[in-house]
Structures are given as C-alpha cells and as structure tokens.
Amino acid sequence: MQSHTNVLLGHGSGGRLSHDLIRDIFIKAFYNPTLAKQTDAALLPVPPGQLAFTTDAFVVNPVFFPGGDIGKLAVAGTVNDLAVAGAKPAYLSASFIIEEGLPIEWLDKITQSMALEAKKAGVLIVTGDTKVVEKGKCDKIFITTTGIGTFTEGFYPIDEKNIMAGDKIIINGSIGDHGMAVMSARNDLNLQIPVVSDCASLNHLVKLVLGQSGDIRFMRDATRGGLGTVLTELCENKEFGILIHEETVPVKESVRGICELLGFDPLYVANEGKIVMVVKSGDADKIVSLLRQQPEGAEAAVIGEIVSNHPGKAWMKTAYGSSRVIDMLSGEQLPRIC
Amino acid sequence: MQYIDEFRDKEKIVSLVNRIHFESKKPMRIMEVCGGHTMAIQRFGIPGLLPGHINLVSGPGCPVCVTDRAFIDKAIAFSRLPDVIIATYGDLIRVPGSSSTLDKEKALGADIRIVFSILDALTLAKRNKHKKIVFLGIGFETTAPGTAAGIVKAQMAGLFNFFVFSAHKIMPPPMAALIDQGVKIDGYLGPGHVSTVTGSAMYHFIPEKYKLGVVISGFEPLDILQSIYMLVLQHESNHPKVEIQYSRVVKPEGNTKALELLDEVFTLDNDWWRGLGVLPKSGLKIHEKYAEFDAEKMIPVEVEPTREDKGCICGSILKGVASPADCKLFKKACTPSDPVGACMVSSEGACAAHFRFQKS
Numbered sequence: 001m002q003s004h005t006n007v008l009l010g011h012g013s014g015g016r017l018s019h020d021l022i023r024d025i026f027i028k029a030f031y032n033p034t035l036a037k038q039t040d041a042a043l044l045p046v047p048p049g050q051l052a053f054t055t056d057a058f059v060v061n062p063v064f065f066p067g068g069d070i071g072k073l074a075v076a077g078t079v080n081d082l083a084v085a086g087a088k089p090a091y092l093s094a095s096f097i098i099e100e101g102l103p104i105e106w107l108d109k110i111t112q113s114m115a116l117e118a119k120k121a122g123v124l125i126v127t128g129d130t131k132v133v134e135k136g137k138c139d140k141i142f143i144t145t146t147g148i149g150t151f152t153e154g155f156y157p158i159d160e161k162n163i164m165a166g167d168k169i170i171i172n173g174s175i176g177d178h179g180m181a182v183m184s185a186r187n188d189l190n191l192q193i194p195v196v197s198d199c200a201s202l203n204h205l206v207k208l209v210l211g212q213s214g215d216i217r218f219m220r221d222a223t224r225g226g227l228g229t230v231l232t233e234l235c236e237n238k239e240f241g242i243l244i245h246e247e248t249v250p251v252k253e254s255v256r257g258i259c260e261l262l263g264f265d266p267l268y269v270a271n272e273g274k275i276v277m278v279v280k281s282g283d284a285d286k287i288v289s290l291l292r293q294q295p296e297g298a299e300a301a302v303i304g305e306i307v308s309n310h311p312g313k314a315w316m317k318t319a320y321g322s323s324r325v326i327d328m329l330s331g332e333q334l335p336r337i338c
Numbered sequence: 339m340q341y342i343d344e345f346r347d348k349e350k351i352v353s354l355v356n357r358i359h360f361e362s363k364k365p366m367r368i369m370e371v372c373g374g375h376t377m378a379i380q381r382f383g384i385p386g387l388l389p390g391h392i393n394l395v396s397g398p399g400c401p402v403c404v405t406d407r408a409f410i411d412k413a414i415a416f417s418r419l420p421d422v423i424i425a426t427y428g429d430l431i432r433v434p435g436s437s438s439t440l441d442k443e444k445a446l447g448a449d450i451r452i453v454f455s456i457l458d459a460l461t462l463a464k465r466n467k468h469k470k471i472v473f474l475g476i477g478f479e480t481t482a483p484g485t486a487a488g489i490v491k492a493q494m495a496g497l498f499n500f501f502v503f504s505a506h507k508i509m510p511p512p513m514a515a516l517i518d519q520g521v522k523i524d525g526y527l528g529p530g531h532v533s534t535v536t537g538s539a540m541y542h543f544i545p546e547k548y549k550l551g552v553v554i555s556g557f558e559p560l561d562i563l564q565s566i567y568m569l570v571l572q573h574e575s576n577h578p579k580v581e582i583q584y585s586r587v588v589k590p591e592g593n594t595k596a597l598e599l600l601d602e603v604f605t606l607d608n609d610w611w612r613g614l615g616v617l618p619k620s621g622l623k624i625h626e627k628y629a630e631f632d633a634e635k636m637i638p639v640e641v642e643p644t645r646e647d648k649g650c651i652c653g654s655i656l657k658g659v660a661s662p663a664d665c666k667l668f669k670k671a672c673t674p675s676d677p678v679g680a681c682m683v684s685s686e687g688a689c690a691a692h693f694r695f696q697k698s
Binding site: 327 | 346351380384694
C-alpha cells in the first residue's frame with residue numbers, strides 16, 4: 001500500500017516508488033491480463049480490416065466538477081471519438097502527467113472514475129505511462145488517452161461524403177451543460193445554480209443508432225467549441241449548407257440562465273456527452289425515439305436539416321422568423337463587461 | 339416568470355413586427371448606444387424583421403471600443419511591472435495596444451486575472467498583500483458604481499495594495515456630441531443598464547434641444563421591437579420624448595444609492611473618445627480624496643508612445659456614419675481572431691457583431 005499521502009517527484013523516477021504507484025493505483029484500478037503483464041507494448045488481438053485510432057489530451061480546472069472529473073472525461077472523450085467514427089471502442093492507453101504534491105487520494109479517485117467509465121463503455125485500458133513534474137510545471141494532473149476501435153458486430157465507418165440536401169440533423173440532448181458546470185465549479189465564480197456536466201461515454205447509444213440505420217451520414221461529438229463549431233466545420237467548403245431551427249435546440253433553463261448572465265452563447269459552450277448526427281430524412285424520427293429511450297438521449301431532437309441553398313454556411317432560424325449565420329468562434333468566449 | 343421566454347414569444351413578436359410595418363411610413367435611422375443592444379439586435383436578427391426604410395445604426399456604446407488606445411498601452415505597462423497583478427473584465431484582454439495586448443502579455447508571464455466583479459479584485463488584494471492589484475475600471479454608468487463601491491470598501495478594509503485605473507465614462511456627452519458633429523439620426527434606443535443607474539432625466543435635453551426621441555430599452559427581442567415601435571410612433575407624430583420601455587428594471591429616478599457613490603468617488607473630467615475626440619466632462623476620474631487608490635497617481639510607470647493603426651475606421655463606425663462593411667480592413671486584415679480595431683474585439687463591438695452574425 002502507498003505510505004505517502006502526496007505524489008512525489010520520486011513517483012515518476014522509474015524506481016521503487018513508481019513501481020508501487022503503478023501497482024497500487026493503476027493496475028489495481030484498471031486490472032486486465034494485458035495490462036497486468038506490464039510489457040513495454042501491449043499485444044492486442046485485432047480483427048482484419050480497418051481500425052479506428054484516436055488520441056486526446058485532457059486538462060480541466062477544476063479537476064473534479066459536478067457530474068464528473070478529469071478521469072471520467074479522459075475515458076469518455078476518447079471512447080466518444082471512436083464511437084462517432086462508427087467504431088466499437090476496444091482499447092485505451094492512459095498517460096498521466098502529475099504535478100508533485102497531488103494528493104494520492106485524488107489520484108486514486110481519478111483512476112477509480114476512469115476504471116468505472118471504462119467498464120461502462122466496455123473498453124480495456126491496456127497500457128500507460130506516468131510522469132511527475134515539479135510543482136508549478138503542470139496544473140495538478142494532465143491525462144492523455146489514446147484509443148483503438150474496431151469495426152465488427154454491426155459497426156461500420158461513417159463517411160460524410162453521403163450527406164445530401166434533405167438529411168436531418170439530430171442531437172442527443174441539451175447543449176452547454178459541461179462548459180457551464182465546469183465554469184460554475186471554478187472557485188472564482190460563485191454561481192449557485194445547479195448545473196451538472198453531461199460527461200458520458202456514448203458508444204452504447206451510437207451502437208443502437210447504427211443498428212437502426214445502415215445509413216448514418218455523419219456523427220461528431222460536440223466538445224470544445226460546442227454545437228456551433230461542429231455545424232460550421234461540417235459545411236465549410238461543402239456544396240451543402242445547414243439550417244438549424246433555434247427553438248428545437250435543447251438548452252437547459254439553468255445553462256441558458258448562466259449564459260445570459262455572462263454573455264455567452266450556448267451554441268459555443270462545450271459538451272462532453274453530446275453527438276451531432278446527420279441521418280437520412282426518413283430515418284430521423286425513429287432514431288430520435290430510439291435515442292429518447294436512453295438516459296443519454298432522453299432529450300434528443302431533430303434540430304435542423306441539410307440544405308442546398310447557402311452552400312458552405314450554417315444558418316439558424318429563430319422561432320419568429322429572423323435568421324442569423326452560425327460561425328466559428330474566434331478565441332475563447334469571454335464574459336462581457338456589463 | 340423566468341424573464342426570457344416571455345420576451346421571446348413568437349406571437350407577440352409577429353404582432354409587434356406587423357404593427358411597426360403598419361405604423362412606420364417615414365424613413366428612420368435609429369441609433370443604439372449600448373453594446374448589449376448591438377449584440378442583441380444582431381443575435382436575434384432584428385434588422386431582418388423591420389421595414390426596409392428603418393435603419394438601425396450602432397453608436398459608441400461598447401466600453402472597450404470607445405476606450406483610448408493609450409489606456410491599453412498604460413494597462414500593458416502596469417502589467418509589465420513585477421509586483422503588479424492586473425484584474426480586468428474579460429473583454430479587455432484582446433484589445434490591441436500600440437504593440438501588444440494584455441492577452442499576449444499574459445502569455446509572456448504577466449499576472450493578469452479575469453474577474454467577474456470588482457469584489458474578485460478586492461479578494462485578490464486581500465490574498466496577495468505583497469502585490470499591487472490594479473483593477474482596470476472600464477464601462478459607463480453601469481459598471482462605474484461597482485468600481486466606486488470597490489474603492490470605498492478597500493478604504494474601509496484598509497486594502498492599500500488595491501488600485502483602480504479608471505477609464506469610466508458617462509453616456510450623455512457622446513449622445514449630444516454625435517448630433518453636434520452632424521450625425522444624422524431620428525432617435526435613440528436608450529441604454530438599458532446605464533439607465534437603471536442614472537434614471538431617465540439625464541436624457542431630457544435630447545428631445546428638448548435636438549428634437550429627437552429616446553426610448554430606454556431592454557435586451558430581449560420583444561423589448562427591442564417594442565422600443566422601436568415606440569420610437570416609430572414618436573417619429574410619425576413628431577412628438578419626440580423620453581420614454582422607458584424597460585420599466586421592469588429602469589425607474590425614472592434611477593438608483594439613488596449608486597448615483598451617490600459615483601458622486602462620492604469620482605469627479606467629471608474631459609475624456610477622449612474613439613471617433614469623437616475629447617468630450618468635456620465625459621470621463622470619471624477618481625476624486626482627490628481617494629487618490630491613494632488611483633493607479634495613475636500611485637504607480638509610476640513608463641508607457642510607450644501610442645500609435646493608431648492606419649486604415650482603421652472604428653471612429654466613424656462608432657459615430658454611426660460608416661458601417662463595418664465600409665472599412666477596408668473588415669474581414670480582411672481585421673477579424674475577431676486578429677483584430678485591428680477595438681470594435682472587432684469586444685463581443686459587443688459593431689464590427690464583431692456584424693462579422694459574426696451577418697457574414698454571408
């Protein structure tokens with residue numbers, strides 16, 4: 001067992017302390033036979049054909065926030081990147097950069113939460129690395145996860161070249177929850193409106209949808225930059241445009257309230273459990289009702305469609321008939337002065 | 339009542355829009371002088387709902403936009419002092435100074451903290467006794483009372499490492515100056531939150547002297563449309579006056595406590611406005627009796643000579659005589675990610691609002 005209460009530089013030295021940390025924290029939490037072998041590289045059985053491969057680095061302040069923590073985020077984020085490619089998430093690696101002095105209890109909590117999320121998603125964490133840096137050289141803990149996904153059992157690669165005018169755009173629930181949960185959890189913002197991050201692995205949800213329609217045209221998890229950025233990217237330099245109907249985009253009352261207060265646009269606030277899908281028009285309703293049966297899709301809705309006019313542009317139509325362009329955000333959203 | 343949906347009600351909006359179309363016959367230029375209005379008008383697509391002969395133009399209502407570049411240069415100079423922590427509202431950090439921005443200085447190691455209220459800056463002062471906290475006081479009558487309250491609190495708490503660098507300004511002088519300088523408008527959409535503090539009496543000179551109407555407006559689509567409707571009725575009947583549409587928040591007498599605080603802490607001084615030049619008694623300087631909290635008096639600093647960008651027409655845009663699209667730099671050399679002029683920086687700036695919502 002760990003006799004230290006805080007992570008020391010020695011825990012990253014490769015010596016006895018590192019060894020103990022890996023055994024007592026990481027292998028204990030993530031246990032599977034491949035990881036337990038502690039070989040330099042994990043040897044993995046993979047099916048023939050294509051693989052999906054992705055990596056993501058996670059930094060978040062605060063490390064623990066309503067609805068999750070950096071560990072849950074690091075697993076769900078990479079799982080979702082694989083899932084939206086149409087793949088079945090199978091294996092993850094996890095690398096930790098830890099600031100010396102981090103309470104071991106925190107590290108334990110974070111790895112437990114990674115283990116739980118990995119279990120929920122049905123992925124194995126098969127390899128990893130740990131470095132400890134001097135105080136002030138990183139902000140508590142940074143995690144990088146890399147994932148491999150396979151295309152078996154009804155999973156198929158999503159190809160956006162099939163997108164055509166008339167296709168419907170679906171989202172699996174309310175936008176902006178994660179960004180606002182993290183923001184309100186930051187020490188210097190004393191908001192007391194309960195907002196919980198939507199952070200969740202969505203691969204099971206995606207599997208349901210893939211099983212329902214053999215013709216999903218596009219999927220992306222709307223993380224940093226929010227829904228607005230995904231829509232802008234999707235149609236940029238394309239021969240089609242996007243039309244969104246503002247009143248159909250789900251936004252929680254609390255999230256909208258904080259956004260109004262700070263001068264933020266929920267369209268650009270981060271999500272960690274939301275997927276934007278483009279589906280064949282005829283499939284849209286059944287996909288939405290399927291999504292709504294799941295907790296992560298309870299507020300799913302058709303929010304717009306692919307259009308042939310204004311190619312390359314995403315427009316949003318308001319409930320009362322005016323419209324505005326949706327563009328990419330430049331830089332961070334900053335709270336307004338008054 | 340949650341104060342959002344009620345003011346975005348589709349049926350009421352359609353009915354108001356129809357009434358505006360029915361009543362409005364004479365061409366009209368309406369100027370908004372509040373950055374919040376500029377943003378809301380674009381965000382809700384208001385111009386597209388109005389008859390073609392009603393033009394909405396943006397005035398000098400974005401605090402960041404009207405601020406002198408020399409202020410940014412000096413703020414940057416403060417930030418480079420080793421014992422200074424800058425506390426600022428977020429909008430300001432991307433505004434270009436002559437050779438840098440606070441954002442860039444932050445990346446180079448300056449200690450710059452974004453705060454949501456001056457109280458956060460006071461907390462910084464309490465927690466960092468060995469540092470000087472310089473709060474960048476920016477904004478009109480809306481934010482100035484907060485700054486005043488902060489200075490009074492700092493004095494009561496003996497926080498003598500807390501300083502304010504004030505660029506606070508008041509709204510009536512530019513509203514007069516615009517008309518004096520020949521800008522053609524037919525009515526003002528009066529600022530909502532400024533008027534919450536000041537009340538409505540300070541606008542009476544506008545109908546009296548200039549024969550123009552002022553309707554103090556809220557920020558939701560119904561608020562703005564109703565205010566436009568009220569201005570249309572005034573214009574059509576040739577009866578300019580000051581009216582309060584935003585009556586759920588704005589009282590004719592304003593917020594007397596906030597006004598007293600302004601009087602206590604600040605004195606009126608001549609101030610420089612981008613686009614308008616020096617306007618007499620338009621800036622709020624910290625009163626002599628609070629001089630120990632005045633960063634300009636207490637923290638000597640060397641500031642680089644200020645130089646303005648050639649080609650940027652922010653000045654004319656702030657006066658409403660040019661639209662962002664008239665600027666050679668707009669969408670080319672000047673974009674929200676790499677702004678030249680202040681109007682492109684703040685989310686409330688006319689150029690940023692046009693860039694974001696009207697790019698087609």
